[in-house]
Amino acid sequence: MADWPKSIHIHEEGPREGFQFEKGQISTDSKVELIDALSQTGLQEIQVVSFVNPKRVPGMADADQVVEKFTKKPGVKYSGLWLNEQGLQRAIATNKIDVKGRMVLCASEPFLNRNQNSSLEQMVQGVRNMIGVYKQNGIAIEEGGVQAAFGCNFKGEVPVEDVLMIVHRIMSIAAENEIKLRNLVLADTMAWATPRKIRSVVGAVRERYPDLNITLHLHDTRGMGIANAYAGLEMGVHQFDSSVAGLGGCPFAAHKGAAGNVCTEDLVFMCEEMGIDTGVDLDKLIEAANLAEQIVGHPLPGSVKQGGSLQALREKARAGASTATA
């Protein structure tokens, strides 16, 4: 029988994933409007921007202004993404982003070459440098991450052993630096996962590192996102990255339909309907998804914003039944 968690924690990445990827110019105010709307949905953690090179990612050129303008809601964490020390320093300088120390490696060196123009050893060196910066700034490092953990457009299959090797590498660097990681993000960066692969990779990592929380970061390019999330839930995974309305996608992954992360409102719908608490008000989240669609000016992939939640239908059906029997 399935070992579903009672509740899940969602790390909403729509603003960062989405606005980084969108081709058209999106105003700073629109970005802020979406972040502020998401803050009202019950989401506990929202990734608002990435601090990256504006030449490579023009959609994030206004990251600092976005951070300045959005309204922090008490109880909500606001995260950011950075790939190097410069980005981290920008995040710290905002004085508003909840800066979490992270150690991310990649299970596919060919992808690393294309995506970050880097080798694995360079990436390891980058991680070591970042640890120094985190420590200097008194920032706790509790999260590891593995990119391309389920397959790669450039490497092909990524064997479970390769993932374990990368996790081992992360854990060794952590141990050397007296860091105790609590969470590990397994990212299906290029949407190669199916539920079977989720089971095998999550199962293998869990067996080797039973104390580590696992977060799934699932791209939905091939429509497997929700099924993969479900396979994760069955294994007790209770932390997910997701994007409102399915915003986003990886600009460097060279696939045609660069669909974003698994859609937040679809994930919330599935969980709440299965009795798994998300803390999110689905109807408010659907409003935010509609806002996201309005902002980008084209249809976004999420389904529940189209199909609607079931709550109103349930109430209408109950009202109809009581009228009928009255």
Next chain:
Amino acid sequence: MADWPKSIHIHEEGPREGFQFEKGQISTDSKVELIDALSQTGLQEIQVVSFVNPKRVPGMADADQVVEKFTKKPGVKYSGLWLNEQGLQRAIATNKIDVKGRMVLCASEPFLNRNQNSSLEQMVQGVRNMIGVYKQNGIAIEEGGVQAAFGCNFKGEVPVEDVLMIVHRIMSIAAENEIKLRNLVLADTMAWATPRKIRSVVGAVRERYPDLNITLHLHDTRGMGIANAYAGLEMGVHQFDSSVAGLGGCPFAAHKGAAGNVCTEDLVFMCEEMGIDTGVDLDKLIEAANLAEQIVGHPLPGSVKQGGSLQALREKARAGASTATA
């Protein structure tokens, strides 16, 4: 551990589901072109038309011409849909449709009222009448079906007990008529199912009727289709209805985003990637999905036709690796 089947049987319903639902006029030749393309993909069973009242479903007014014009491929079965004796007689008269006897009831009377302007007792009477017609024509009756088996926009929740009662009703009528049903289609007509509901309904029916094959007919209006199919696979379900490119939807279900059945190529992708044989050539099926999109003239919901299969990427990665090591 999951009890996945080794192979699945897909009943492709795209032509029927899709062209019934599409608002624009679609030429008979285009419908035939899609059916003929699907015949070349390895699919074993294709539902080509519905024999329904052209006043209610104008998109099916040319059903007889479509049937006349498509090319039968040996080994492929071509099914049709009918809701009454008149439709059945039309199907028989084609001399080309593989006419299967079916006994379908609905687990939600409110839906029945809206969708077919009928009560449950009228529907039962209809089934009894149809049994007579099947028998007169020497047509085997091997399939039962339950509409709205997972929830209903008009009734709200559909308790498992109600589904079991309807299945019992079907089995009783079958027994009275010395009919041995082999297959039961559980339809998520209005997309209320989540994997949890799939487990509970399939589990309850399986427990009561262990000899009955179960087919899942899953609508994808809320993005749960593939996850629900996966939940079915985990319970050993090996028969699925699906629609190429996600064509279709129920024209009477009164939901905004009337998404069609679960998408065939996404289902095939998931199964093949998990080592479950579908008999289908995914690349050919993606071509057919692109053709479907071209025919209807607007984007269709399937993901894999956008994201692409992994085979070409795997081969390219292998070629790259052998060049690198040469």
